[in-house]
Amino acid sequence: MHHAAAAAADIDLDPGLSTWLLCWQAAVGRSFLAEPSLAWRIRGRLIDAHREWGRVLVDFVVLPTEIHAITQIRRDDSVGSVARAFGNVVSRWVRQAQPIRSPVLAGPYLAQRVDGRDALLREVRMLAWRPVLQKQCSTPTHHPYGGLRIALGLAPSKGFDARPLLGQFGDSVSTAREALRKWAAVRPSDQDWRVWALTRGLEVALSGGGAHFSVARAVEGPAAALIAAGGGRGVAGALDLIGIWVCATIQSASPLDIKSSSSAMAARGRALVACLAVAHRLCSAAAVARHFLRAKATLSEQMTACRSRPSDRLILATPLRRILEEGMLLQEAAAVVNHRIPAE
Secondary structure, eight states, X not given: OOOOOOOOOOOOSSTTEEEEEEEEEBOTTOOTTSSHHHHHHHHHHHHHTTOSTXXXXXXXXXXXXXXXXXXXXXXXXXXXXXXXXXXXXXXXXXXXXXXXXXXXXXSSOEEEEOOHHHHHHHHXXXXXXXXXXXXXXXXXXXXXXXXXXXXXXXXXXXXXXXXXXHTTTOSSHHHHHHHHHHHHTSOOXXXXXXXXXXXXXXXXXXXXXXXXXXXXXXXXXXXXXHHHHTTSSHHHHHHHHHHHHHHHHHOOSSOOOTTTOOSHHHHHHHHHHHHHHHHTTSOOHHHHHHHHTOOHHHHHHHHXXXXXXXXXXXXXXXXXXXXXXXXXXHHHHHHHHHHHSOOO
């Protein structure tokens, strides 16, 4: 689960700081809120971990099975030292509250660099709504174990400095609070939630291909977007979505079945699907070959041919957003047609 995204543009409050998203997930049967006092102790520990010079806790939320924090640290500091020191103490407290012989955390912590101010604001919105999605409250402002209520002036700070969060929304406290309230009031879409959860390992994608072999794994941004758009069937659904789009792109005049057909056009379609799947880190070429029940060596040769063909290089350069949007529209249209055709 431990993952550090590539460094990119900073949204630092101080040029010497870098911004990270941290996440801890409880193991099955464990709860960070096993006792009423645990939430406040965990909250306090998270704040204490940022009292050292050059560390800033921007936002956080504590849930029964998840803890999320947006943190900023000095560039010469280690995000791992912050995360491990916090996680080790929390594990000990939960073990004391639930004296059973099993792990407390579902693997190591997650650490991701936050890429730009827009990404930071998205994270703030997702953290605001996560308690609602987890059925801990009915609206974001009702959850007591997070930074939002404090930043909006609805709860005493008790050690949490909300100024770094408010500073992203306005110069004055009143202006910033109003902007934050409006921002947090917009609920993320189901698609946004699926992508967010997949990239954090909070929801797993089935990979490996084939009916007899599958592996649960967390995925990164582009792959998560494809899986979320694929309709809840993991990597297989994402490959089918790409396949629908590829078929419409290379042969729009008549239907093309790239799963069962042995034609040259179908082989080209399968190769394009594989190239796109590999390029967006959805899965390996071998997994695509298993998905289509084809030999990997043959598929690899066809992928090489696609990458050298000018018309196919243009297809492979298509932005992912366009593939997702057009693929979902094609999927919806096919579903409508299938629904209208009476069963024989």
